[in-house]
Each structure stands twice: as structure tokens, then as C-alpha cells.
Amino acid sequence: MTGKVYLIGAGPGDPELLTLKAHRLLIMADVVLYDRLVGKEIIDLIPENAEKLYVGKAKSLHSLPQDQINSLLAEKAKQGHMVVRLKGGDPFIFGRGGEELEELIEENVPFEVVPGVTAAAGCAAYAGIPLTHRDYAQSVRFLTGHLKDGTTDLPWEELVHPAQTLVIYMGLTGLKEISQSLIRFGMEPSMPVAIVEKGTTKEQRVFTSTMKDIYDVATKNEVKSPSLLIIGEVVTLQSKLEWYGKY
Structure with missing residues (x-):
């Protein structure tokens, strides 16, 4: 049988x-x-x-x-x-x-x-980052930073939008290329970015920076996989929401 x-x-x-x-x-x-x-x-x-x-x-x-x-x-x-x-x-x-x-x-x-809780929802929630917010983002887009052919060739022009949150899975390896490409296609270098390492676990670490500096922050702090990249104005709420969420 x-x-x-x-x-x-x-x-x-x-x-x-x-x-x-x-x-x-x-x-x-x-x-x-x-x-x-x-x-x-x-x-x-x-x-x-x-x-x-x-x-x-x-x-x-x-x-x-x-x-x-x-x-x-x-x-x-x-x-x-x-x-x-x-x-x-x-x-x-x-x-x-x-x-x-x-x-x-x-x-x-x-x-x-x-179905299971996807990393975007789980890691963002545990880090204190709402993926959508009426004042900052009316849409959210999930992407993978590691394509089938091993490249990080994403549709960059579509991704540069002020009222959109980007969540990039497996984006740590191509982080430098991702940040440089988004800026080259028009994203503000000051756009807030967060990296959530080992999200929802006891080893979770969250680093926030800007699109221009996130690669240096990740390198300095020796960020490891699995890590999730969250890009958008919603990241500005992280420090406040995470702090209050601990109570």
C-alpha cells in the first residue's frame, strides 16, 4: 500500500x-x-x-x-x-x-x-519591522538573491519604489552587488535597510543601516547565513517596535 x-x-x-x-x-x-x-x-x-x-x-x-x-x-x-x-x-x-x-x-x-510561517513574516515580526505600514509602504515584494544560474540579476528598475518594502531571501552572498545595483537604478543611498540573522531563534541578531553602508555593516559584524534582507522606510520603526515588544 x-x-x-x-x-x-x-x-x-x-x-x-x-x-x-x-x-x-x-x-x-x-x-x-x-x-x-x-x-x-x-x-x-x-x-x-x-x-x-x-x-x-x-x-x-x-x-x-x-x-x-x-x-x-x-x-x-x-x-x-x-x-x-x-x-x-x-x-x-x-x-x-x-x-x-x-x-x-x-x-x-x-x-x-x-503551510508554514515564511521567513519574511517571522523574522520581520521578531525584529520589530512591519512589512507594510500606511505611512511608509503599501506593498511588499519577496525576492531571492540567489537565482538558479547563481547570479543576482534581479529586475532592478521594478524594485526602486518609495512605497514598497523589499524582502530578499538568500541575499547575503550578493549583498554588495544588490546594494550597488539598487543605488545605480535610482534608490536613495540613505534608504533604510535591516539584516536579520537567524531570525526568530535565540541567536537572532538585527543590524540596521542604509543602502550605501549595509555591506560594510554586515562585513564588520561577520553576519552569517541564514540572514534576511529587509529594505524600505518601514525599517525606521525597528528600534522603537522591537524595544517595546520586549515588554
Whole structure:
């Protein structure tokens, strides 16, 4: 009998951001394939008798290529297992969940998607940065700083807008190019920027600066991945909202 695959968003790190459904399914799993960005406290929730398979990816270092992960999900489900694919953040926001589901459909394997708190929402909230605000930003745009071909070639002209918040995932490696390109296409060098490192976890660090100086700030403070880049006037609210949020 064929089992089933549950594609679950684990959120950005804090285990209390797991949905009730995600938690229920995780503690029932036979097999769990988990990513590098899944927090240790969440991994600790996996049942002791479940098969745990690490399939994480770092820059230029994949423990398992994506096509093999896709095949493994189908294989484990066809063996009759309840398979949980645990992904950091939300599976459908830069999580490659769609690619995995395409393989399952081809293999006639049943599946279900359980959304998770994406890093943009979780990290911004924990850092005290509202992604939208009636006075500062009427839209928000999520982008990845690491494209499929390894470049950081984004639609720069579309991104320079005064009433828009930009949230860039995986933007640390290309941070210098990102800041220089946005300024070259018209963004004010004084535009507020925040970097949230290891957001929602106990190791979270938040650095705010300007578009012109953010690369130097990140270098000086030895910021590491995973880090999220938030660009826009809403960042000016960070110090006030974060401070009051601690009470």
C-alpha cells in the first residue's frame, strides 16, 4: 500500500511557530526528510523511532541533489510510509516545494501541503519591522538573491519604489552587488535597510543601516547565513517596535 507525503513548512526557527497541524503530523511520521534551515528544537520533536534523513543545502554544497530528494520522497511513500518533508519557512516561498510535488504527481504518490510561517513574516515580526505600514509602504515584494544560474540579476528598475518594502531571501552572498545595483537604478543611498540573522531563534541578531553602508555593516559584524534582507522606510520603526515588544 502506498503511503503519503506531507510537505510541511517548519517556519523560520522558533518551534512555537509550527502550526498545530504541522506538529501533529510531525510526531506521527515514519520518515522525515529535513532541511538545513529547520531549527534543532523542531528536529528534536521527530519521534525516536522515525527514520531521519538530512537533505539540507548550503551554498555550493548539497547533501543530496534536488532530483534525488524528489525521488526519495516517492520511494519512501511507495514503501507504505507516512513521509514528512520538513522545510524551513513555507514550502512554496523559495522552498522548491513545487518541484517536489511535480515528481510525486508523476509517480502517483498522494501528498498534502501544510503551510508554514515564511521567513519574511517571522523574522520581520521578531525584529520589530512591519512589512507594510500606511505611512511608509503599501506593498511588499519577496525576492531571492540567489537565482538558479547563481547570479543576482534581479529586475532592478521594478524594485526602486518609495512605497514598497523589499524582502530578499538568500541575499547575503550578493549583498554588495544588490546594494550597488539598487543605488545605480535610482534608490536613495540613505534608504533604510535591516539584516536579520537567524531570525526568530535565540541567536537572532538585527543590524540596521542604509543602502550605501549595509555591506560594510554586515562585513564588520561577520553576519552569517541564514540572514534576511529587509529594505524600505518601514525599517525606521525597528528600534522603537522591537524595544517595546520586549515588554
